[in-house]
Amino acid sequence: MANPINTNRHIRVIIIGAGASGLLMAYKLQRNFDDVEFQIYEKNSDIGGTWYENRYPGCACDNPSHTYVWSFDLNPNWSSTYASSSEIFEYFKRFQSRLNLNEKTKVAHQVVAAKWNGELGRWNVDIQDISTNTIVCDECDVLVNAGGILNAWRYPAIPGLHDFQGQLVHSAAWDPNIDLTGKHVGLIGNGSSGIQILPAILPQVARCTTFIRGPAWVAVNGLSGFQPRKFETHEKDRFEKDPNALHTFRRWLEHNANKIYPLFFANSKAQQEAHALFISSMKDALKNPSLEDKVIPSWAVGCRRLTPGVGYLESLNDTKTTVVYGEINKITASGCQMEDGKEYPVDVLICATGFDTTFKPRFPLVGSNGRQLSDDWKNEPRSYLGIAAAGYPNYYMFLGPNSPIGNGPVLVGIEGQADYICKHIRRIQQEGIKSIEVTKEAVDDFIEYKDRYMKDMVWNQDCRSWYKANTTDGKIIALWPGSTLHYIEALRHVRYEDFKVQYLGNRFEYLGNGMTKLEMTSDADLAYYIRQTDDAPIIGSRFVYKKAGPELTAINIAAAKVSEETKTNMSHL
Numbered sequence: 405m406a407n408p409i410n411t412n413r414h415i416r417v418i419i420i421g422a423g424a425s426g427l428l429m430a431y432k433l434q435r436n437f438d439d440v441e442f443q444i445y446e447k448n449s450d451i452g453g454t455w456y457e458n459r460y461p462g463c464a465c466d467n468p469s470h471t472y473v474w475s476f477d478l479n480p481n482w483s484s485t486y487a488s489s490s491e492i493f494e495y496f497k498r499f500q501s502r503l504n505l506n507e508k509t510k511v512a513h514q515v516v517a518a519k520w521n522g523e524l525g526r527w528n529v530d531i532q533d534i535s536t537n538t539i540v541c542d543e544c545d546v547l548v549n550a551g552g553i554l555n556a557w558r559y560p561a562i563p564g565l566h567d568f569q570g571q572l573v574h575s576a577a578w579d580p581n582i583d584l585t586g587k588h589v590g591l592i593g594n595g596s597s598g599i600q601i602l603p604a605i606l607p608q609v610a611r612c613t614t615f616i617r618g619p620a621w622v623a624v625n626g627l628s629g630f631q632p633r634k635f636e637t638h639e640k641d642r643f644e645k646d647p648n649a650l651h652t653f654r655r656w657l658e659h660n661a662n663k664i665y666p667l668f669f670a671n672s673k674a675q676q677e678a679h680a681l682f683i684s685s686m687k688d689a690l691k692n693p694s695l696e697d698k699v700i701p702s703w704a705v706g707c708r709r710l711t712p713g714v715g716y717l718e719s720l721n722d723t724k725t726t727v728v729y730g731e732i733n734k735i736t737a738s739g740c741q742m743e744d745g746k747e748y749p750v751d752v753l754i755c756a757t758g759f760d761t762t763f764k765p766r767f768p769l770v771g772s773n774g775r776q777l778s779d780d781w782k783n784e785p786r787s788y789l790g791i792a793a794a795g796y797p798n799y800y801m802f803l804g805p806n807s808p809i810g811n812g813p814v815l816v817g818i819e820g821q822a823d824y825i826c827k828h829i830r831r832i833q834q835e836g837i838k839s840i841e842v843t844k845e846a847v848d849d850f851i852e853y854k855d856r857y858m859k860d861m862v863w864n865q866d867c868r869s870w871y872k873a874n875t876t877d878g879k880i881i882a883l884w885p886g887s888t889l890h891y892i893e894a895l896r897h898v899r900y901e902d903f904k905v906q907y908l909g910n911r912f913e914y915l916g917n918g919m920t921k922l923e924m925t926s927d928a929d930l931a932y933y934i935r936q937t938d939d940a941p942i943i944g945s946r947f948v949y950k951k952a953g954p955e956l957t958a959i960n961i962a963a964a965k966v967s968e969e970t971k972t973n974m975s976h977l
Contacts, residue, residue, distance in 0.1 A: 407917060408916050408917055408919045408920050408921045408923065409914065409916050409918075409919070409921075410834040410835070410914060410920075411834065411914070411916055411921070412437075412438055412833055413439070413833055413834075414440075415440055415441070415544075415829070415833050416441045416442070416544040417433060417440060417441070417442040417544055417545065418442070418443055418527065418529055418544040419442060419443070419444045419548045420515045420547070420548065420550055420551050421444070421446060421453060421550040422444045422445075422446035422448075422451035422452070422453065422550075423451070423453020423455070423456075423550060423551075423552050424453060424496055424815065425453075425550035425802035425803065425818050425822075426451075426453070426548075426802075427444075427451065427496060427505060428474065428818060429548055429822050429825065430442060430444055430503075430505050430509075431499075431505065432823065432825075432826050433826070433829075434503065436830075437826075437833070439833070440833065442508060443508060443510065443544075444505070444508055445515050445531050446510065446511045446513065447514035447534070448512070449511050449512050451496060451509060451511065452492075452493040452496050453552050453555065454489075454554055454555060455490075455492040455496065457555070457576055457577070458489050458575070459578050459580065460575040460576070460597065460600070460601055460604075460754075461584075461600075461604035462603065462605075463488065463575075464487060464488050464489065464600060465489075465492055466486065466596055466711045466712055467661075467813070467814065468657055469482035469484065469485060469487035469492075470482060470650075470654045470657050471658050471813055472487065472492065472814070473654070475819060477499060478650050478651065478654055480643035480650050481640055481643075481644070482635060482640075483634060483635060484635060485630055485631065485632045485633055486714070512533070512534040512535050513531050513532070513533055514531065514532045514534060515530070515767055516530050517768045517770075518530070518768070518770070519769075519770040520771050520772050520797060520798075525798070525838035525839050525908070526543050526544060526545055527543060527544050527546075527547040527798065528541065528543050529541070529542045529543060545798060546798045546799075546828075546829055547798060547799050547800070548800050548802070549765065549799070549802070550802045551765070552803065553759070553761060553803050553809065553882070554758075554761070556759055556760040556766055557758070557759050557760075558574075558757070558759060559574060559757065560593075560732075560755055560757040562732050562734060562735050563734040564734040564735040564736060565735045566735075567737055568735050568736070569737045569738065570750060571751070571752040571753070572752075572753050573754055574754075574755045574756075575593075575597040575601060575755065575756040575757075582752070584605055584609050584752060585608050586609070587609055587610060587752050588609070588610055588613070588749070589605060589609045589612045589613070589753075589754060590613050590615065590739060590752065590754065591613070591614040591615065592732065592740070592753070592754065592755050592756060592757055593615075593756035593757045594614070594620050595620070595708075595709075595757075595758060596711040597756035597758070598756035599620070599622065599713045600711070600714075601756055602716055602719045603716055603719040606719050611724050611726065612724055612726070613725075613726040613728055613740075613748050613750055614725060614726070614728070615728050615732055615740060615748075616698065616728070617731060617868075618701075618867075619700055619702075620708060620711075621686075621700075621701055621707075621708065622689075622699075622711065622713035623711065623712050623713060624688075624689050624713065630657070658816075659952060662812050662887065662889055665811060665812055665888075667705060667862075668811070669860060670861060670864070670865065675704055675705065678706075679704065682705050690717050690721065692720075692721055695720055695727065699720065701867065703862075703866055703867045704865050707862045707865045707867035708867050708869045709869070709870075709871070728740075728748060730742055730744075731743050735753070738750075740753070758874075759870075761870040761873065761874065761882065762781070762873065763785035763805045763881065764777065764785065765778060769799070771793075771796040772795055772796070772797050772839075777793060780793070780795065784879065785805040785881055786847050786848075787801070788850055790803065790805060790807030790884065791804060791825065792804075792842040794841070794842050794843060794844040795844070797841035797904075797906075798839050798840060798841075800821075800825045800828070802818060802822075803818065803821075806854055806880075806883060806885065807821070807882070807884055808884040808886075808887070808891040809882060809883065809884075810871065810882070810883050811884050811886070812888030812889070813888050817884075820891060820892045820895045821895065823895070834914060835907075835911075835914040836908045836911070837905055837908070838908045839905070840903050840904070842902055842904075843902060843903065846902035853885065854880075855879060855880075857885035858885060863880050863883055870882065
């Protein structure tokens with residue numbers, strides 16, 4: 405017993421995926437731990453995840469760019485309100501490079517299998533080296549799946565799709581060599597990708613026939629009322645030279661993004677106001693009663709994911725555009741045939757039809773019970789707080805089922821997940837823990853609570869959404885039962901009573917030699933706990949809130965010398 409209490413043991417972590425979540429997890433491990441070795445495996449030839457893969461015309465984030473950054477890593481150089489996919493890719497690429505995560509990342513390495521070894525308390529992981537088409541075997545104490553949810557793209561299940569003789573392309577697997585100039589293009593889908601593609605391609609195509617299966621709410625004036633526009637040079641210069649101005653602006657946006665959650669309550673005043681505003685703004689943009697009936701939904705605002713839709717509604721009215729409403733019966737050699745038998749020939753067919761959003765791992769993941777997670781989740785993905793799964797020890801996921809992916813700001817929720825996982829890793833490392841596994845009872849209770857909560861939310865209304873596994877009346881499997889701030893608070897402390905813990909030996913072995921690490925450091929301050937005032941954080945139930953101070957007002961934003969247009973737009977938030 406030569407070691408002090410909470411002495412580190414060396415552990416190894418494997419991170420699947422080098423998108424935003426995977427890079428953040430690596431950074432958190434690097435920042436918080438000694439004696440933790442980690443390796444990222446990424447299937448693509450570069451990092452970035454969805455922002456590397458999605459390069460279709462008009463591809464951009466549907467969150468304001470200054471909110472799509474880590475809370476500690478602001479970016480003064482965004483070109484516009486809604487940054488392009490290539491800009492966002494560069495942001496994460498700089499993040500990787502600046503933090504020296506390159507050497508910990510193996511690209512073109514795809515995880516193809518993982519199996520829990522209960523005797524050793526480790527994961528055996530098989531990885532395909534794509535460049536050599538060989539299998540590499542690795543193992544780890546902790547396995548973190550950061551593979552993403554909007555990642556596994558899929559073609560629509562329409563008969564005859566591959567009988568089409570023209571050019572066929574999916575929005576998430578865009579062919580950079582495709583030339584749409586002077587072509588008659590067919591566009592299937594009016595989700596976020598389809599809404600971005602139409603106005604982007606319209607100037608170069610001869611004609612576009614867009615096939616719409618159902619209506620969708622389009623935020624004409626931008627999410628949270630923030631108008632789409634380019635940032636002026638002097639604004640970016642100001643943000644570059646004055647970090648406080650950038651910090652104020654970014655906090656102001658985030659503050660307002662967090663204020664929108666009440667509109668997701670089906671019968672709330674905020675929902676009623678949003679419903680009236682969206683109808684009015686969409687009618688103003690469409691100026692076409694026949695299109696209004698097809699495009700404007702009857703269900704609540706937010707039932708499906710909102711998108712800014714810059715120029716989309718106006719594009720539906722363009723003389724080049726033909727809107728075809730309804731189900732596609734089949735794809736023929738020359739185009740799309742509708743239910744009424746009418747065929748619409750096109751030269752190029754773009755499928756903006758989304759992803760596999762079942763949440764099931766895209767490789768065999770075998771847990772402590774010898775079962776595969778894809779089998780356990782065959783009918784319904786059942787996670788614990790969007791992070792863990794019963795039967796799969798030392799396994800954690802980012803943006804798993806019922807995470808805050810449509811509840812408010814996204815990246816800060818990912819940060820909350822990373823910190824939560826780190827708290828588990830700390831215990832595994834310092835308390836002689838072999839495995840931590842969430843109990844089935846805890847998962848069942850969480851799912852029961854979530855299902856009851858969702859009955860009063862707009863997501864539960866009669867709209868087809870990937871939040872409900874692309875059904876109109878299924879269970880809400882994607883979203884957290886609360887706001888993003890609510891999620892962060894829920895993850896602040898780990899409920900270890902919800903987990904089964906197995907130790908490598910005696911559970912009190914970690915107490916060691918009866919001394920602390922501090923006492924064994926020669927020049928340490930052994931009276932660190934003596935203070936002039938009690939500045940310790942509140943640990944009880946006393947509520948202390950942070951009031952939105954003057955730094956969040958438009959007056960102070962004006963002092964940051966942003967443009968008059970920006971100040972005008974801010975007044976609507």
